[in-house]
Amino acid sequence: MKGQSSFELLITLAFGLAILLPIVVIAFMQIASSSSSLAAIESQQAASKIASIASFVGSEGPPAKQVIQIEVPPGVQYIYVGSQTGSVGHLIIFMVRSFSGLSSVTAYTPVNVSGNLGSISSPGTYLVNLTATSSCPTAPNVPCVYITPLT
DSSP: OTTHHHHHHHHHHHHHHHHHHHHHHHHHHHHHHHHHHHHHHHHHHHHHHHHHHHHHHHHHOTTOEEEEEEEEOTTEEEEEEESTTSSSEEEEEEEEEETTEEEEEEEEEEEEEEEOOTTOOSSEEEEEEEEEESSBTTBTTSOEEEEEEOO
16 A cells, blocks of 8 residues: 555656657657758758849849858758859759758859859858859850859
8 A cells, every 4th residue: 555656656657758758759850840941941041142143243244243141051061053063054052951861942043153162061151252254164155153152
């Protein structure tokens, strides 16, 4: 009889933990999912900002130049400019890590763009140089906006 109240307490605590544990696991999964979604949204904002300014600089033509500040969120694996092959194109592509693997966040710009933002892969604030050129370094016969990190 003396151990019955202790045993009942242990049973009650075990039931409480059995109910609480799945709730905690679901909460952690939701937090991780929202972090991944936030990284994708912030990447979209940075890509759109680069594309918008590239369009502006490209419409002015050479030797127009602009330096912008972008915020790179956690989870960005790589940033492609132009296309994923490194050639001239019309896209700014952020490769973002998520639960399902790598996902690409893209922004379109009507002007030709090229460049190398591959050195930007850690979270933080970066200055990016956008320069309108009549002869793109990656494709000499094509005018483009060349995009590089400011060092």
